[in-house]
Amino acid sequence: MTQQINQFFDYAKQFSDNAFKAQTLALKGLQTVAELQFKELQRQAGATADFVAAVQETRDIDGLRSLWEKGASVSRENAEQAVAVSQEVIAISQKTAQSLGALVQEQRQAANDAAAPVGRKAAAK
Template sequence: MYQQFNEQFAAATRQFAETAAQVNRLALDNAGAVFGLQLAAIEDRANATFAFLGEATQVRDAEGLKDLWPKAAQVARENIERGVATGQEVIGRTVSTNEQIASIAKAQLESTARTTQANVEQAARNATQKAEAYVDSATKGSKPAK
């Protein structure tokens, strides 16, 4: 009996470890992708900002400053748009990863439920057989009352 329990426990532990490794791999892949997206967005925004600042340092008169304002607004708008687009993509990837993790968890729970149900049914059959055998042996071994 202990051997069967140990085998079931070892199998459950192995399955848990495999599932945890799979979930961790998904989470790490998502974190790497998100980090890459954000780093690329920061790089793009920094390049655009520094290019604008380079132009701004070349301004020598009021007319040049007047021409600089629309460019400043354009750079700011593009930076905001890039930030929002990156944020949306990050959220989309994270939601997708969470759906995959939820799918793995659901499959794990369903598998565990099936295994547990099968074990309970087997235990119930064994208990019924033992009870019937006990009743049969008790009735055969006793003498009818007079």
């Protein structure tokens, strides 16, 4: 009976350790994604502020023409960078999912290894 209780506590400890590892992996991935998105938001806000400052300084038709080109350029750069950040976010998400999958596989293997001796004892009886 004591052996079964100890085995139960061992399983509970292993489960809680793996849950902690999974939470740590997920939070690291989330932190990395948030940092990427925040940096991109800062960059886009800076580019937009520069564009607004240029709009306020425009006084003639030539300034408006150059402003049109600058606006198109800012929009294109923002879109390209947003796509690049999205691709990085997807890569981070895939890496996190793979790490979590590996953790689940380790847990499954440990459970199978622990159950094998019990199954052998039952088959021997």
